Amino acid sequence: MSLIDPTSVDHAILSRRSIRRFLPTPIPQATVEAILDVSARAPSGTNMQPWQAYAVAGAERDRLCAAVVEAFDAGSTEPTQEVPYYPDRFFEPYLGRRRTVGWALYSTLGIARGEDAKMQAQHRRNFLFFDAPVGLVFTIHRDLATGSWLDYGMFLQNVMTAARARGLDTCPQAAWARYHSVMRPVLGIPPEAVVVCGMALGYADPDAPENTLQTERVPARDFTTFQGFID
Ligand SMILES: Cc1cc2nc3c(=O)[nH]c(=O)nc-3n(C[C@H](O)[C@H](O)[C@H](O)COP(=O)(O)O)c2cc1C
Numbered sequence: 001m002s003l004i005d006p007t008s009v010d011h012a013i014l015s016r017r018s019i020r021r022f023l024p025t026p027i028p029q030a031t032v033e034a035i036l037d038v039s040a041r042a043p044s045g046t047n048m049q050p051w052q053a054y055a056v057a058g059a060e061r062d063r064l065c066a067a068v069v070e071a072f073d074a075g076s077t078e079p080t081q082e083v084p085y086y087p088d089r090f091f092e093p094y095l096g097r098r099r100t101v102g103w104a105l106y107s108t109l110g111i112a113r114g115e116d117a118k119m120q121a122q123h124r125r126n127f128l129f130f131d132a133p134v135g136l137v138f139t140i141h142r143d144l145a146t147g148s149w150l151d152y153g154m155f156l157q158n159v160m161t162a163a164r165a166r167g168l169d170t171c172p173q174a175a176w177a178r179y180h181s182v183m184r185p186v187l188g189i190p191p192e193a194v195v196v197c198g199m200a201l202g203y204a205d206p207d208a209p210e211n212t213l214q215t216e217r218v219p220a221r222d223f224t225t226f227q228g229f230i231d
Pocket residue numbers: 016017018019020101126171172173174175176197215
């Protein structure tokens with residue numbers, strides 16, 4: 001039993017994990033809209049509210065997935081992500097953390113080093129929203145500055161936390177951004193918009209091995225310099 005009050009904000013934050021296999025249980029539009037309405041209470045510099053979202057379900061979700069899976073299978077990644085999410089070259093301590101989570105995920109699936117085809121197959125599942133019934137795609141105006149991307153992160157965390165409050169799970173997905181040129185005509189994303197990321201939304205499959213992954217965090221005392229406290 002959790003020691004944290006299940007109705008608390010801490011519980012919603014701590015119970016969020018990236019879920020990579022969902023049940024087909026549909027989610028009503030009203031639920032998705034309520035999550036996005038709550039999330040839009042995120043702060044943003046001068047209240048600019050830089051977020052734009054596309055929420056797809058049913059046939060529209062399938063249409064988006066089919067288009068991107070086709071591009072993925074054809075080996076097409078051009079043009080790549082417009083605003084890089086990752087550095088060109090990983091370095092420590094980030095490289096080590098990245099490797100740790102990657103291998104931890106693959107080991108839940110019984111994928112060993114060198115099994116590239118199986119890794120590719122797992123990566124491909126991003127473009128099925130990991131079977132989630134609802135897909136979210138988030139965009140931002142390309143002329144906005146770094147501050148708005150910071151605001152965006154707060155909004156996205158709200159989406160994932162508000163989903164938890166409703167018993168729903170998520171997986172934020174940078175993978176989609178590489179396929180923005182395929183997604184644009186399907187979703188009607190205008191040229192001035194940059195795809196920030198996708199997000200799977202639904203009920204977690206409790207029996208899926210990949211959903212057992214528990215990631216670690218560096219404790220606050222290791223990334224914080226505390227100064228001036230007297231207690
Ligand atoms: C913006 C963003 C993009 C991500 N993109 C992907 C992705 O494309 N595919 C994926 O499987 N996980 C993706 N993740 C999930 C991370 O791997 C995950 O958050 C991290 O390993 C910590 O695990 P946790 O979310 O379960 O706490 C992304 C996370 C964030 C915040």
